[in-house]
Amino acid sequence: MFERPFWEERIRACLESRSVLWLAGVRRTGKTVLCRMLEDALYFDCELPRVRRQLEDPEIFFGRNRGRLVVLDEIHRLLNPSEVLKIAADHFPDTKVVATGSSTLSARRKFRDTLAGRKHSLWLQPAILADMESFGIEDVDRRMLAGGLPPMLLSERVADTDYLEWMDSYWAKDLQELFNIERKASFMKLVELLFLRSGNLFTAQPLAAACEISRQTVMNYLEALEVTLLVTVLRPFSGSSATEIKSQPKVYAFDTGFVCFYKGIDSLRDEDRGLLLEHLVLGEILARWPRQNVFFWRDKQKHEVDFVLKKGRGKEILAIECKHSHRSFSPSGLKAFRRRYPLGKKPACLPGCSGALARQYWRRRSGDSALQ
Structure with a gap:
C-alpha cells in the first residue's frame, strides 16, 4: 500500500473546521485504502452486518468512540x-467522522438530510501528480493511457476487459442503487459517446438520436452520470455580453484511461496528449477547488479558455489554458478573456517547457508579461 499524503492532509484540514467529512469518489479510486491509512482512525466497514448492528444505536456507538476519528466506509449500507x-x-x-460513498451525498436516496452546514465534502480524484510521486511513477504518458485508478495505474498491463468489468460493476452496484434506469444499452451507448467526445461542448439532440432515446432522457442520464461522478459537467462562465456562450456546457469523462479505452488509443500522439492534459489539469483543480466554482469560457468568435476558477465570492477570477507544447500555445483566448474580465491571474499549463520559457513565449506572442 502506498501513502497518499496530499489526500491525508486534505482530510485533516477538512476535519479541523467541521466534524463530519463526506469522502466521495468512483469505485477503486482508493477510498478504503486511504481511510485505513489515516493515523489513529477507527475503521468500520458498513457492509458487514455486525457493524450495521453496532450503528443501530448511534448514541451508544459514538459515546463509546467519543473524541476519536471514526471512518464509516460505505455508509449508505x-x-x-x-x-x-x-x-x-x-x-x-x-468526534471526527469520515463517511465514504461513490456519489455526491445529495444523490443518495437514504440521505433525507444533506447535513448542510455540518459537513465538508471531498472528491477523491483518480491519481493526481502528488499521487504519482507517492506511487513512484514519473511517466505522465503512462498515467494518461492507463488512467488514474490505482489498480490500473500500478498494473504492469491493463486489459480492455478491466475497463469493461469496471463499467459493469458501476452499472450494477452504483447506478442501479440510485436510479431506476432500465435501458442499459442506451445508457452505455451514451457513456461511450460522451467519453469519445470528452472535453467538447455538449449538445443533447444528436446524442438522443444516436442512442434512440428522447432529449429529456439524455438529460436525465447526464444528471445520473454527474452525481455518480462519472462525468464532470462544466458550465460556461459569462457576464452580460451577448457574444459569450452562456448555456451550452462541456462534459469531461472522469478518467483518461477510460477516454483512451473508448477512443481505441494504445499509444499517444501529440494531439492525444493535448486533450488528455486538459483532463489531468481538471483533476488537479477538482482536488483543490469547489466543483461549483469551476467553469470554462468561450465567445461566439471562438475565443476560448479551458478553465475559469472563481475565487472567494468571485471578485478574483483565475483563467487557465492548457497546452502540451509551447509551440501550440496561442494567447488569443486569454487576451480576449482578460479584456472582459481584467481581475485575476492567467496561468498557462505547458508541460513541455519550463516556466521561464513559457513566460518568454507569452511575451513574444502577446506583448503581455503577466503570465504565471
Whole structure:
C-alpha cells in the first residue's frame, strides 16, 4: 500500500473546521485504502452486518468512540445514514467522522438530510501528480493511457476487459442503487459517446438520436452520470455580453484511461496528449477547488479558455489554458478573456517547457508579461 499524503492532509484540514467529512469518489479510486491509512482512525466497514448492528444505536456507538476519528466506509449500507451523521455532528462534535460513498451525498436516496452546514465534502480524484510521486511513477504518458485508478495505474498491463468489468460493476452496484434506469444499452451507448467526445461542448439532440432515446432522457442520464461522478459537467462562465456562450456546457469523462479505452488509443500522439492534459489539469483543480466554482469560457468568435476558477465570492477570477507544447500555445483566448474580465491571474499549463520559457513565449506572442 502506498501513502497518499496530499489526500491525508486534505482530510485533516477538512476535519479541523467541521466534524463530519463526506469522502466521495468512483469505485477503486482508493477510498478504503486511504481511510485505513489515516493515523489513529477507527475503521468500520458498513457492509458487514455486525457493524450495521453496532450503528443501530448511534448514541451508544459514538459515546463509546467519543473524541476519536471514526471512518464509516460505505455508509449508505446503513438503514438511516443521514440520522447517524446528524447525531454525530450535533451531539458528538468532538468526534471526527469520515463517511465514504461513490456519489455526491445529495444523490443518495437514504440521505433525507444533506447535513448542510455540518459537513465538508471531498472528491477523491483518480491519481493526481502528488499521487504519482507517492506511487513512484514519473511517466505522465503512462498515467494518461492507463488512467488514474490505482489498480490500473500500478498494473504492469491493463486489459480492455478491466475497463469493461469496471463499467459493469458501476452499472450494477452504483447506478442501479440510485436510479431506476432500465435501458442499459442506451445508457452505455451514451457513456461511450460522451467519453469519445470528452472535453467538447455538449449538445443533447444528436446524442438522443444516436442512442434512440428522447432529449429529456439524455438529460436525465447526464444528471445520473454527474452525481455518480462519472462525468464532470462544466458550465460556461459569462457576464452580460451577448457574444459569450452562456448555456451550452462541456462534459469531461472522469478518467483518461477510460477516454483512451473508448477512443481505441494504445499509444499517444501529440494531439492525444493535448486533450488528455486538459483532463489531468481538471483533476488537479477538482482536488483543490469547489466543483461549483469551476467553469470554462468561450465567445461566439471562438475565443476560448479551458478553465475559469472563481475565487472567494468571485471578485478574483483565475483563467487557465492548457497546452502540451509551447509551440501550440496561442494567447488569443486569454487576451480576449482578460479584456472582459481584467481581475485575476492567467496561468498557462505547458508541460513541455519550463516556466521561464513559457513566460518568454507569452511575451513574444502577446506583448503581455503577466503570465504565471
